[in-house]
Amino acid sequence: MSKRDYYEVLGVARNASEEELKRAYRRCAMKHHPDRNPGDASALDKFKECKEAYEVLSDGGKRRIYDQHGHAAFEHGMGGGNAGPGFGGPDMGDIFGDIFGNIFGGGAGRGPRRGADVGYVLDLDLEEAVAGLEKRLELPTMAECEPCNGTGSEDGKLETCETCHGRGQVRYQRGIFSMQQPCPHCHGRGQTFRNPCAACRGNGRVEEEKVLSVKIPPGVDTGDRIRLAGEGEAGPAGAPPGDLYVEVRVRPHGIFVRDGDDLHCEVPIRITQAALGDTVRVPTLGGDAEIRIPAETQTGKVFRLRGKGVKSVRSRSAGDLYCKAVVETPINLTNEQRELLDRFEKTFTGENARRHSPRSSTFLDGVKGFWERMVS
Template sequence: MANTTNYYKILGVNEQSDDADIKRAYRKLAFKYHPDRNPEDKFAEDKFKQVTEAYRVLSDAKKRAEYDRNRFSSAYDAASQAAYRSPTTHVDDVFDIFDHFSNAKNTSRKKYQPIRGADLKYGVTISFEDSILGATTTVEILRSEQCTRCRGTGIEPRTYPMICPVCLGKGRVRQSHGFLGFTQVCQECNGTGRVYQKACSQCQGDSRILQKRKIAIKIPPNIEEGTNLKVSGEGESGLYGGSPGDLFITVHVRPHEFFGRKDNDIWCEIPLDVTQAILGGVIEVPTLEGKVRIRIPSGTQPDRVFRLSKKGVPFSSNGHRGDLLVKVKVRIPSHISPRQRELLEEFAYLSGEKVSRPTSRFMEIPKKKLSSWFQKVFKQKSNEA
């Protein structure tokens, strides 16, 4: 008995239609009889299955050629038709692609697996003071976020997705080359199993768009160069309801022109005049919170270190702080006046020290007298000769 099923008629095309015409006709009918557009409509559901079956045959060149040869032959019986039809489970799988968009609650069908968003890594440079005391800074990042127009579906609002006419919602297609066969990602739908009646005009169907954002970063106290901070949920947006990625910030500390750090202590060097070192006094020392005064005892030696308690780095565990270490560098004047020399020589004499002047009495003779003296000596030596 000849087959009376006319796949060309089901799709509304003729025997001379090319692949593009067949695909276009299928998309139109699939959209028309889409189950989401016709809920609880048995007729629409049956029509949708018919056009899907017709497209499976006519979109495959080999199946279409065999169908054209045998469709009026008695040999093309029900068993032959069954070879072209997908099993019932395949038809059911076609609807899996729509469950994601219609929020179907049938747990027996497969769903799109949520895909977590990618993590992002950025760097930020802070001052020495902020690394010690803590601060809040901002970093500008560029990340993919869910499209606000389509809400992450990739579809223009008030339009519906359609199953991919090539893979029929599977996301993968099988290719055969002689005895070899393999499956690969469907190029028509990029493995998603769906195509759009009209892609979102804002994200062009990608479901996400690039956005610049300024993120506030809280810098904790006692942070060191190269420390990585994690900001949860501030990475790129996920797909299919997946959670967003995280943002990782690498902290760089700008060197300070005056302060240095060793473990939890801060150190610095303060210049000290000779008279201050000898006589003592009070000097001002800068700290991270402002200036403080310290007393320099008389007779302070060069490179002596003074410790200022709890003026260093805060401890992260119990809130206690390190100390500020102040090293004094005694400054020796490179030039002094005659009066200053006289006073220093007197000081040395009183201290029992011997101080020699840098010039001799011979070098203090005026040049004219020195010249006449040399001439007289040479003349005398010449006469004796």
């Protein structure tokens, strides 16, 4: 079967920069890495394919030869000792280790990887997020087995693995490619035991419910994360544990909408309050406050209360509270109220009505101009 074009394999243009090649190789290798696709032969083939492509295209000399002659240059040995993959070029195990060591737990001789990080989504009310509090968390996790102290051995006796000779890694040679993987015999520990622990069945870890108390600082918001070092899953064979990341999610509030350090709310007022003016009480997170509604207030007018917003974890001072006036139409009217409103409405006649309704006048003028333009 003919080989695919190396640029096509990595999904980059032929004029791609070194950084673009590296990013493309990282994506490709992560997607098809054997650790992520155990037992998938097609994924292994694609993984090797992207390694081969990157080896050639990341080397300036090999890339120039490939651009001129394609795959034939390497199949027939063109370009000298540094021409083709596997012919005096760099060890692909080293290349992989440089780029992916931190992602997949490092290269040979580093033993078992640390425990997995754990994520936890914590839902809070707005009041809780603003004030801060201490929360009790209950979460399932993999903890170190106490009877064997995480070794997996019933009697605590460990032996050097005969397969990897204590390195925790084994190297596989497949044609011109050399790959390193965790030792299948000791699972990357570098040590084995004859008597597995009965409590954890030799795994060194057991499932349990962990209870933690986490302090939530005042002012957190949706998306903020709190890291608890060492509170993730226990590492295999006594390796260090991972971390716990608590992500905050603030529930929608019945009154306030948060925007950074500021809060927004709507304040309903009656027609008479809007027309004649009044003082109304509005809620804040610290208790009630008063705002002065001037006469002739229109729906949508915003009143600002300084310092009545939120002091976030990143701020030195609190934000503001913005109250938008919303004029309500009265309902459930009595006969007397209807008569009064009817008498009031009859006072709006002719040009007098336009003088008292600024938004209506603007709207009518706009409609008139629209039809005049349509007719002309």
